[in-house]
Amino acid sequence: MSEQLGGWKRTGMCEDFSSRDIGKKVTLMGWVDSRRNLGGLIFVWLRDRSGIIQLVFDENDQTGDFSGAESLRAEFVIAVKGEVVARTPENVNPDLHTGEIEVKVEELKILSKAETPPFEIEENSNVREELRLKYRYLDLRRPDMQKNFILRNRIAMTVRKYLDENGFMEIETPMLQKSTPEGARDYLVPSRIHKGAFYALPQSPQIFKQLLMVSGFDRYYQLAKCFRDEDLRADRQPEFTQIDMELSFVEVEDIIAINEGLIQRVFHDVMGIDIKTPLRRIPWQEAMERYGSDKPDTRFGMELMDISDIAKGCSFKVFSGAVENGGSVRCINAKKAGLSRKEIDALGEFVKTYGAKGLAWMNFKEEGMASPIAKFLTEEEIAAITERTGAQTGDLLLFVADRNKVVFDSLGALRLHLAHKLGLIDENRFDLLWVTEFPQFEYSEEEGRYVAMHHPFTAPMDEDIEYLETQPEKVRAKAYDIVLNGNEIGGGSIRIHNAELQERMFRALGFSKEEAWNRFGFMMEAFKYGTPPHGGLAYGLDRLVMLLGKCQSIRDVIAFPKVQNASDLMSEAPSQVDEKQLEELGIGLLPQQ
Template sequence: MAESMQGLKRTHRCAELSAANVGETVTIMGWVQKNRNKGGLVFTDVRDRSGIIQVVCEEGKTDAALIEKAASLRSEYVVAIVGEVAKRSGAVNEKIATGEIEVLPTELRILSESMTPPFQVEENSKTKEEVRLKYRYLDLRRPDLQKNFIMKSQVMTLTRQFFADEGFLEVETPMLGKTTPEGARDYLVPSRVHPGCFYGLPQSPQLYKQLLMCSGFDRYIQIARCFRDEDLRADRQPEFTQIDMELSFVDVDDVIDVNERYLAKLFKEVLDVDVQLPIQRMTWQEAMDRFGSDKPDLRFGMELTDVTDVVKGCGFGVFTGAIENNGSVRGINAKGQGSMPRKKIDKLTAFVKDYGAKGLAYIAIQEDGTVKSSFAKFMSEEEMDALIKAMDGQPGDLLLFAADKNKVVWDSLGALRVELAKQLDLLDKNEYRFVWITEFPQFEWSDEQGRYLAMHHPFTMPMEEDLPLLDKGELGKIRAKAYDIVLNGNEIGGGSVRIHQNDIQEKMFEALGFTKEQAHSQFGFLLEAFKYGVPPHAGLAYGLDRLVMLMAKQDSIRDVIAFPKIKDASCLMTEAPTPADEKQLEELGLSVVSE
């Protein structure tokens, strides 16, 4: 039966105690991690969010009734213990912070009993994730997970403090806003007061923060909840948190400067890692050409090499066909992998097919210099030599090639490069390589919609020198004043300078296929605000969860979100989403159509 903690007040968390407290009487409270009864000697490990401490009851030193009570404890019982801190009588446990001390109890209260949990609460649990997420409140007791959330809280506190010191104002923007059909799907919230009308949950506070610049707030920051109804991956969730900011009277360098100083402070304070400033910058074009990705991982080499000119007149139809189709031929050199078995190469070929490639061509250079290749019979000896030379092929190397439209070649070799790095264990989680990617294309062509779409959003400013191309309709050549901050192959933040001139904004909408009516219908309130004096402004938003995931060296953002959803956007613990009550639907004027 549960006892009251009346009259007791916790003096310390478990792992806040140390040898400096020896001789003191303390009161600790927490969960029983494990209990070992050695007959007249009972060892109890008590855990709270700070860590673990050992409590020892011993015949002759501890009251007999207290020993009996201690022997009855089970895992996850909640206890309060009053006792004296003493030096350990047994061997020091160097695995825990309190390993040289123990508590000798004079009072023990069982505040709450526990059923046998469905899995043991322990670090690096091997229990299936589905089970852990169903009992997430137990999973969150794991010390390794709690460390992630302590770090996340620290990041949020430091973020607020840093930007406050830089003159930013924290302003909350609405959750219930206008739904926008462009981009990812909104989560819709029906209005009871306005039948047939819906709010959209924010995918980001983009329009509101631009309005705050119109309002003269100058520098805005918000740790904002955002929602996107999209297909999920390991690093995506339907609801997530952004560190969102907007600044007035600035250009690209100003936004980058304040954010570099922020990242340097954050990594130094939280991880004691020195971020070298200024952070490297790379244009989008250079990133794609060298790494096949606009979020390149710079922790390893294996860069792409364009060999289009080297093979353009060769006898291999796969190469020449791609070139004639305005594509390219590029390769990567997997150093020292020339002896990779054919089965493994076939697996890599299957891997790139997921990225649109039709296959992989390869040259395996043996240690003795002999060459095995999937296409040698189509090439002259001189052509093969020239290709190997262009790829800096040495004995023992494996050269892998893709030939297709540029996008397919970039996507497939960019992904293959990272896959090989994983297989060859080249990714060091203790290394943090930042890079700014700049000068993104303003537009990207959509085959599905048969038109150009905004790569960032319709309010992104083109590079000034590219503005004449807007009038000429050469949309594919226009670069944006957009920038992403990338860490170890992950985009952790992105932003842009915004358009603040009406004439450029109108041309942008026109280029994107909006009529004046459509533009006004979707963004009328912003366009109206822009008529009353709008400052030049720019912004950036970080994915807080992804940033903390990388700082905590985790592989999934689910490990840094307290109650995450699974891939179908459902919650295993609460079983959300669930059908709504008929009365609720009736009040909202909704009916559910069964498929």
């Protein structure tokens, strides 16, 4: 039978105590991690958020509760009173913070009994993720999971402190707002009062934070909950948290400077790592040409090389045809790769998932160069490719020929795939950089029009404004992303701050004036009343914690995450609702096909 606390007050957490507390009377509370019965002695590991400490129940000690200890099982919640004593020398554990001490228990209260859990509460569990998520409240008891959330809390507190010191105000923006679909799908919330009308959950606080600049708040920030109804990947969730900020009277350099200071503070205070600033900057075009990615991992080499000038006149039609059609031929050099033909063929299948039609290759073996395309190339062309790529014995050249987007996507992904396969990445290194000068637009094959690469409120570079309506592919944006180890952790831009230019931007995106005002009229109306130049940036807090905590999945740093199909295995959300609720909302459901 469980007992209430009965006036007991916890003296401290398990790992608050060490050898300096020997002789001290303490009261501890937590979960039974494990129990060992050695006849006249029972040893119990007590666990709480801070760590573990060993309890000792002695049958010969008349003050102790030995019989109560015999009933303890894993995950029982208990409270104990006792004395901190030194362990015998042979039982000292130097790997534990509490390894020199134990608590000799004098009183025991069983606060709550527990059934046998569906999996052991232990670090680095191999239990399948579906079971862990079904019993997430148990999964979160595991020490490695609790470390993730301690890290998350420290990062959030460090961010808040730094931004407060630099004149930012934390202001909350609405969760229920107007649907302005441009990008990912909105999560819609029906209105009971306004039947047939819907709110949208925010994909970001973008419009409202810009309106706060119109309102004169100068420097805003928020740890903002955001929602996107999109297909999930390992580092995506339908709901996530942004470290969101916006600043007035600034240019790109000002925003980069304040954020380099923020990153420097987070790494120093949370990780104990000193980051040197200013961080490197790579223009978007250079990042794509060197790494095939706008979020390049530069912890290793294997950069892309362009051989289009060599390939354009060759008799291998895959190469020459790609160049003639405005594409390119590029390759990477997997030095000393030592891959078999079977492994090379598998790489060919890998790049097909990124749109490539296939993968050409040259393998420089001891006995000579082997390649299925060699017969289509002259000796001079092979020599030129060898010189351009610096290929040596043991190296493997891998080529993709196609439209530039396909070439960059496939070789960029292949570069990362091979780096992991060949062990080229120093996993203990944190590599930070900025990617700048993004294109303003990208062409959507699905929609048959240009769409905003970031969002439609991003300001174009002054010298490129003239091309907005006539040559949108030439327009560069005042946008910047911060990248950590090949992952975009934050992105932002200088914003458009006058209604006329914002109208031109919407027109370039294919919106009529009427459509633009219908969706964003309240924002452009605000721009008529004195709007300061402004810009901002938002970090993905979940992704940042995942990377700093070296977690494999973003789900490990979100307390109650969704799985791949956007459902919650623990609460079984989403779920059906009562017919009465639907009637109140004026909603009827279509029959399922």
